Amino acid sequence: MSSPPLRLPRRGPRPGWFALLFLPALLVGCAPNLPEQAEDPLPFVFRSLDLRQQDPKGRPAWELRSPEARYDLNRRIARARSPHGLIYAKGKPLYRIEATSGTVLNDGQVIQLEGGVRIQRLGSQPVLIEGERVRWIPSEQLMEIDLRPSATNQETRLVAQRARFLIDQDKLELRGQPELQRWTKAAKGDGNGAGKSEDRRVPPRADDKATATSNGKDGSKAKPSASELAYAIPALATPKRRPDVIIRATTADWYPGSGRLIAIGPLRGTRILKPGVVQTLTSPALEGNTIQQVLRLQAPVLFEDPTNKSRLRAQATLLDLEKQIASTDLPMEGQFGDLQVRGEALEVQLDKELATIPRGCQLDQPGDSLRAQRCQWNWKTQVIEADGNVVLRRKANDQITRSQKLRGRMGSKGLAVFTTPGARVQTQLTIPKGSGQTTKREPEPIRL
Structure with a gap:
């Protein structure tokens, strides 16, 4: 049996309560009389899922949509196909989310996203956070990525075994052998990497295009809303080739909005000159900015190059990745x-x-x-x-x-x-x- 879209009202008793309370009455009205010991009914299939939550000031906090969802009334679990949504900051879209599948537990207390999860920061400095499995707790503004997490901006990528995204702090904590990966200028434009002037974004999905170009009641083209425009922004693509510079750390904290990066070591950086020839750089820790493309290495810093048997020992060192x-x-x-x-x-x-x-x-x-x-x-x-x-x-x-x-x-x-x-x-x-x-x-x- 199919039902109208499952939606959250614009204002609820308090942020975090979901509009699933009306669901039992809706389902009883369309279900036949059954014996007291009848078998558990099959999950209900909804033609769409549309969950929304507001912040204490009544502004949108986040939303999650799906073209199809199955809801288990007894267990209060909704399984969504191709979910996508937005996270807002002060009422404006800040992050766009999409995944292959999703599971909404306890009417939105916990949301599990799986299969090619992409969390893209919108704006002039786009960032793409990816993972295969994300556990999202909206009330705590927390996302836990425990399967192949990575974060990529125009020139740099951070990877680790697991990560925690603290949404309200705009902070990504990478743990388990985190790496800073970088593609150098010399390696760009070779057909494998992306040049600086190249637009490393892919077109939006078909359903997002349709949303952004919806028509008004009179058939005229309606002006898209902020959320519709956010869905229509092209997705950031990630490089396919091996990075030229890799810096490994013990822990790393990254702030996608500002680009601030703090990595604790011992750090070991490698730069591939040619197959089998690698320059190395070591330091206890670093602090820098991935947008400005600068890193400040703590002393002592050791640089080694096997091609000329060189070995340099320095104190605090500034590394300009762009230059x-x-x-x-x-x-x-x-x-x-x-x-x-x-x-x-x-x-x-x-x-x-x-x-x-x-x-x-x-x-x-x-x-x-x-x-x-x-x-x-x-x-x-x-x-x-x-x-x-x-x-x-x-x-x-x-x-x-x-x-x-x-x-x-x-x-x-x-x-x-x-x-x-x-x-x-x-x-x-x-x-x-x-x-x-x-x-x-x-x-x-x-x-x-």
Whole structure:
């Protein structure tokens, strides 16, 4: 037996009470007289389900719709097909919900959503929260996602084994090996990922289009309501290819609206350069913003690259995901092959494979040392440049070379050959006794 749509009145005795009280009278009126010990009746099938709830100020709080629902009167359970709905904030649609199936328990006290659950934040900064199973408790403004939860914005995705979405706080708690996944610029536009200018949204469902284009009583096209417009917004698509950067943590808290992210470690980040070659980054914890695409890594921060046997140790570091730049204004030290490096600050441009010590540069290896205001090393071309009051010291003959600029190239063992293109060089060295006096002369190319 089918009945009219099951709806919640616009105002009830109090928020959280559902308009299912009228259902027994409706069903008795259309049911035949049965013996006292008759078998339990089959669940009633409704041609649609439309549940709504208001906040204390009478504004819409949330709604849930379904084209078909089966209601078990004795157990107070409604099973809905293809449920979809909205969560409101101050009376305006904020999140859109859809799933393959849903179960409404105790007339809406608990709602279980299953099969491709999608919770999309609406607005200029869309976010898509997904999972295979979601337990929604409207009275507590809580969603528990315990099967493959993930959250995706335009450039970043967060995944974990389980998650809790605190709706009133707009906070997503990810637990069980959470990961921050990122797609780099270089990987976009290759046919597998999505470019920055590409609209990563899919058209709305057919029934949502129909809702958004409903006609008025006179046959004219009616102006769609805010909820109808929310249903018609295209869904955000998720990348299909493997991310280029992955940062694993112990716990992570994310605020979809503001983009704020807090992750507790130990953290381990990996960046794939090519199959089998992976850069790694470690830190105790981070705090950042996925909308601004910046992360602040707590000290100590360790960066390793196997391609050039480099190892950098830094204090608190800022990681700009959009520009692919890691930087710190605090002292750092590192190693490139056999060459020891120190500086008062550091900037690493990952996409350009360029490391810069903007001040207080020190390069050391057995028997040799270099001091300069600024040093730069391109680990792709292996070119090294030192600028500003450069002083090169060699223990052999107490040789000291001074210049405003030296340029060199790294060798296979971390040694560099420096030249002075167009720059004036002063070299002082001590000649062993019996071989002459201390002298100054223009040198041959210098090996550090």
